[in-house]
Amino acid sequence: MSAHHERPWVIHGVASDFEVEDVWAIESSDPRADFASLVDAFVDDDFPDRAPAVVGLLWQARWVIGRLLRWDRPDEGIGERVSSLRERLPDDLRQAPPGRSLPDVPFTPVYETSEEWALEIANRTVHGVLHLGWVPDPAGGGRGQMAVLVRPNGLLGRGYLAAIKPLRYLIVYPALLRGLERRWQAGLAARP
Template sequence: MRLARSAHTEQPWRIHEFTRDFRIEDVWSYRTAGAGPNDFPVMLAALRGDGGFGKQSAPVRFLFALRWKLGALFGWDKPKASLGSRVPPLHDRLPADLAETVDTAAPRGMPFTPMYELADEAAQELANQTCHTVMHLGWAPASGDSGEYELRMAVLVKPNGRFGRLYMAGIAPFRHLIVYPALTRQWENAWRDRTVARPETTDPHPK
């Protein structure tokens, strides 16, 4: 479900310290029935065990394949346009308590590079010729009085000039009508079908 930007900005997440010059493109929520305040690591494990973007529906796989084809054709994804070339990685600006929570050199099944991972949030980044993007996953109380928690995804972007702004505007209908609904089904099913045990962790925001 699409949420207002305030659903991201009002949470006490560390990501706000490093993305003040990024704009919030999208905020989306994912239902995680029965989830408690300590279950963010469980959700991340469920997502990793679910196969990632490779398990998406045929329309979503087609859109991503088309995007990579266009990127190859027009040079959007060349090394000179990536993290560490066109833009410095946000990870390099993090304090040690955040930077040391992930291994940026570890193999991964998606184009994003991890920034950090905490008990209630995680962030990854990507840069190409169109924009510098951060995908933030956060754990927050669900709306209502259920006491449950839910997963929230925010897409934060810094477009690369006029072309980047036009690109983001052009793909918005595809994100909202095809990609995010399909991602919702996949991620909510991953939570429902999870098989990992819940770790013993403390509430990241004790009262």
């Protein structure tokens, strides 16, 4: 978790009341790797369609359970139960376009800079942030870093996060990040 807090990112001031739930490094051995190409690979993910079958099944199960238990009602989302984090942005970022969206994934872009990209989601269980950042290295390259920040909604939210933690760590994030790293490498290799 300290790897996330070491960078002078905007997200620290915007989501200071959120807990850092997960932090993952996204590596590239290509010296042409940069943040823009990483975000391109993330956006072009086609998640959950190209995800491993077990990840796609877990993703679909989450949304079926959410419908049955009414976790994802519009009145539980951003602009209803919680305010968008865009309202907390510094003026220059609040006036800028929010950044790229993820197709077919219910996250809303908050902001995008040359070193950060943040998206948010809110439902009855949590208000969550997916944060992608760039960590430069002294040699001029760098790596990506994905963090998930959450503000649980009461006991339901804490219980939900505890219940899905093993699935996130053992199945979902490893598969998601392996696929992302492959697409990132392939995109870099296709550059002239």
